[in-house]
Amino acid sequence: DAGVIQSPRHEVTEMGQEVTLRCKPISGHNSLFWYRQTMMRGLELLIYFNNNVPIDDSGMPEDRFSAKMPNASFSTLKIQPSEPRDSAVYFCASSQGQGAGQPQHFGDGTRLSIL
Amino acid sequence: QKEVEQNSGPLSVPEGAIASLNCTYSDRGSQSFFWYRQYSGKSPELIMFIYSNGDKEDGRFTAQLNKASQYVSLLIRDSQPSDSATYLCAVNGGFQKLVFGTGTRLLVSP
Numbered sequence: 001d002a003g004v005i006q007s008p009r010h011e012v013t014e015m016g017q018e019v020t021l022r023c024k025p026i027s028g029h030n031s032l033f034w035y036r037q038t039m040m041r042g043l044e045l046l047i048y049f050n051n052n053v054p055i056d057d058s059g060m061p062e063d064r065f066s067a068k069m070p071n072a073s074f075s076t077l078k079i080q081p082s083e084p085r086d087s088a089v090y091f092c093a094s095s096q097g098q099g100a101g102q103p104q105h106f107g108d109g110t111r112l113s114i115l
Numbered sequence: 116q117k118e119v120e121q122n123s124g125p126l127s128v129p130e131g132a133i134a135s136l137n138c139t140y141s142d143r144g145s146q147s148f149f150w151y152r153q154y155s156g157k158s159p160e161l162i163m164f165i166y167s168n169g170d171k172e173d174g175r176f177t178a179q180l181n182k183a184s185q186y187v188s189l190l191i192r193d194s195q196p197s198d199s200a201t202y203l204c205a206v207n208g209g210f211q212k213l214v215f216g217t218g219t220r221l222l223v224s225p
Contacts, residue, residue, distance in 0.1 A: 042216075042217040043159070043203065048212065055211070091158055091159070101145075101146060101149075101206075101207025101213060102147070103161050105161060106159050106160070109158050
């Protein structure tokens with residue numbers, strides 16, 4: 001079975017450019033999560049969706065970040081304009097079920113470097 | 116602020132020994148507990164989850180949960196050099212959210 005698929009795997013861009021990260025969750029999973037991981041702050045939850053609806057975006061750092069989930073099989077995380085401090089690995093994860101705290105399965109991540 | 120605490124390590128054990136990784140959490144209402152393994156440059160990989168007090172075994176891995184003391188641990192028996200990685204503890208933080216610790220780095224020496 002296909003796991004969570006993220007693209008691109010690596011992104012290098014200049015400060016001020018728009019960056020779009022993409023995620024395809026595991027088929028049948030109804031929750032999708034975007035995380036950011038850095039050495040300093042560890043793994044941080046940015047936003048998560050349940051049945052395509054954003055539930056909690058309190059982790060989104062600022063208005064430069066936005067996320068959408070137009071359907072059950074696709075989500076995007078957009079940064080506009082990008083800044084060097086946004087450099088990190090961004091992971092997408094998905095889970096299924098409605099109970100409290102179902103296991104989440106992670107994609108391979110996007111390593112983002114803002115110059 | 117719900118918190119999950121882990122010793123950053125590194126925890127060094129010789130090959131064949133038992134590695135014991137510990138995690139404490141602040142939210143007494145937490146119900147679901149997870150251990151993830153993350154190799155350098157890779158994504159977190161789910162290895163164990165536990166919902167009830169006591170022990171849960173899966174191969175060389177045993178998860179232990181003590182809700183009264185608010186700690187969860189992971190034991191790795193017969194540690195192998197391939198077990199060298201960072202182990203992340205995660206606790207449910209409301210609805211579907213997981214709160215992750217910063218991880219414990221495990222080094223298994225041949």
